[in-house]
Amino acid sequence: MHLRTLLASAALALSFPVLADDHQHSLEAHVHGIGTLNIALENQLLELQLESPAMNIIGFEYQPTTTADIQSVKAAQNKLSNAAELFAFSPAAQCRLTSVSIENALLKGSGAHDHDHESQPAAEIAEHQHNDISAHYQYHCATPAQLNSIDLAGLFKLFTQTEKIQVQLIVGDHQQGAELSAKNTSLSW
Numbered sequence: 001m002h003l004r005t006l007l008a009s010a011a012l013a014l015s016f017p018v019l020a021d022d023h024q025h026s027l028e029a030h031v032h033g034i035g036t037l038n039i040a041l042e043n044q045l046l047e048l049q050l051e052s053p054a055m056n057i058i059g060f061e062y063q064p065t066t067t068a069d070i071q072s073v074k075a076a077q078n079k080l081s082n083a084a085e086l087f088a089f090s091p092a093a094q095c096r097l098t099s100v101s102i103e104n105a106l107l108k109g110s111g112a113h114d115h116d117h118e119s120q121p122a123a124e125i126a127e128h129q130h131n132d133i134s135a136h137y138q139y140h141c142a143t144p145a146q147l148n149s150i151d152l153a154g155l156f157k158l159f160t161q162t163e164k165i166q167v168q169l170i171v172g173d174h175q176q177g178a179e180l181s182a183k184n185t186s187l188s189w
Contacts, residue, residue, distance in 0.1 A: 031053070032053050033161065034056075034162075035052030035166070036049075036166045038167075039167065039168070045138065045141075046147065047137070049135075049137075050080075050137070051133075052159075052162065053130065053131070054105075057076045058133075059161060061106070074107070076104075077104055080135050081100050083137050086155040087154065088153070094141060098138045105131045106131055106133075147171070148188060152165060153185040153186075155185075163181060164179055167180055176189050
């Protein structure tokens, strides 16, 4: 099975409703504080797909217009690009980052979607804009059979508004889901 198909399968598995904070939420919905991480390993290729509301990563979702806001967006982009600070893998697996791609509508200045707010003032519309950030990481693991854990402590430390990450893992025939947080940062399989 192609790795992109595995990631798509993981994303589909996450689209089913889960119980979070005593409310039913679909992870396809934009929920502040909650992100998703799909992990797939095929042969020596490890792929991670992180999806998060911009609020969790940057602290706001409106289009930046001030120098300070633009700098905040760029700083968050740089943090996301530094995968070694976000993810820790089983050292014996010898996983080496080979590529990172990030989709961030706030950096491009487009891509926001807002609700139908024809009669609302501009300030209220800005509060309701939803922008998501998607980061894709590829690794080459020299000994993939030794890959049996991931730790997201760095991610929670750098992006303090991220409360939970819903993780879906596909490694060979093994599939696993978990909810990680700043108090529970590690997933083992």
